[in-house]
Amino acid sequence: MLKKVLRSLFTIIGLVIGYFVGVLLLKTEYVKSKGYFSGFNINTILFLILITLLFGFILFLISPWINNLISKVVEYTERSMQKLTSIEILFGALGAIIALVISSLLASVLNTTLIGKMIYAVINIVAAVFGADIAIKRREDVMSFFGGFRKATSGRDKKNKFNNKATPKVLDTSVIIDGRIFDICQTGFIEGTLIIPTFVLEELRHIADSSDSLKRNRGRRGLDILNKIQKELNIEVQISEKDFPEIAEVDSKLLKLAQFLDGKVITNDYNLNKVAEFQGVDVLNINELANAIKPVVLPGEEMTIQVIKDGKESGQGIAYLDDGTMIVVEGGRKYIGEVIDVVVTSVLQTAAGRMIFAKEKNAFERQS
Known part of the structure; x- marks a missing residue:
C-alpha cells in the first residue's frame, strides 16, 4: 500500500516538474524564435501537456528505484541509530x-544564484554530518570542558557503558527455556x-498457555528466566519491537533481526546454528560452550564410574x-548398578556432545 502511495506521489511530482519545465522552455529565446508557441494557443497547450506527461511518465517508471533507495536509507539510518546511546544522539544533534548555523553564516554569500544555492545546500549537509560526527566522538572532552558534568561512574555504570559498546546478543526461544543463559x-x-x-x-x-502440561511448564520457565535476568543480573536487557511481517x-x-542490529544470536538449536552459519550470522551456541569447558579425557586414563543401564x-x-x-x-552390561574402574579407549566428539568409550580395568589389562 505504501509503495503504491509513494509511486502516485512521485508521479504527481513528475507532472508538476514537467509543467514548470514546459513553462520555462516556452520562455527561452530559441522556442520563441520558432513562432509556433506565440501566445496561449493550441500548440502551447499541447506542448505543456506533452512535457507534463513526459516527466510524469519518467517519474512513474523510476519511482520503484527511488522507493528502494529511500527504504535502504531509512533502514541504514535506523540501524545506525540503534547503535548509538541517547547521550550520543543528543550530542550529535547539537553538533x-x-x-549548520556556522556554515549558514559563512556560506550565505553563495545563496544568490541557482548554482550558488545548490552549492550552499551541499555545504550545509556536509557541515551537519561533520558537526554531528565530531560532537559524538569528542563528547567527553566537551562535557569536561564545561565542567561539573562528568561524574565519576560506579562500577555498575562502567560495566553498563562497556556493555553498550559490545555486540548486542539476540536470545532464541530455546536458550531462554533452557535456563543456562x-x-x-x-x-x-x-x-x-x-x-x-x-x-x-x-x-x-503461546507455549506457556499450551494445553500440554509439559509445554506449559517450559514456557513458564522461560518467562521466569527472563524476569530473573532482568531483576537480578547487572546486564542491560532490551525488548525489541522490530518485526518482519513478511517472514x-x-x-x-531472529536471523534477520541479528543482521539488522549487526549482533549475534544466542541459541542451543543445532539446526538454527547451521542456517545462521550459511547466512553469515554469528551465533553463540550454549551447547558448544558446554562441550568446550568439559574436562579433556585422553585414551588410557582411568576413572571410576557407576554403570546405570545397558547400551x-x-x-x-x-x-x-x-x-x-x-x-x-x-x-559393562553385567556391571549395571555397580561402581567400577574403567580405562578410556577412545573419545568421540560429535555435534551433540562428547562420547567416551571405555573398558573395565581388569578386562583392559588382560587384553593388553
Missing part, C-alpha cells in the same frame, strides 16, 4: 545544529545488551560423568 550471564562472560524480540516473547506466551518463522526472524550394542553398559558426558563401557 549538527551548531555546524542465566548462569552464564551471572558469571559475566556475556557482554553487551541482551535483545529480547517481541515475537520471541509472543512464542513463549513467518520465528527462527528466520544399544550387545553387552554394552552406559554411565555418565557429572557434566552429563556419556560413557559407553564395552562388556
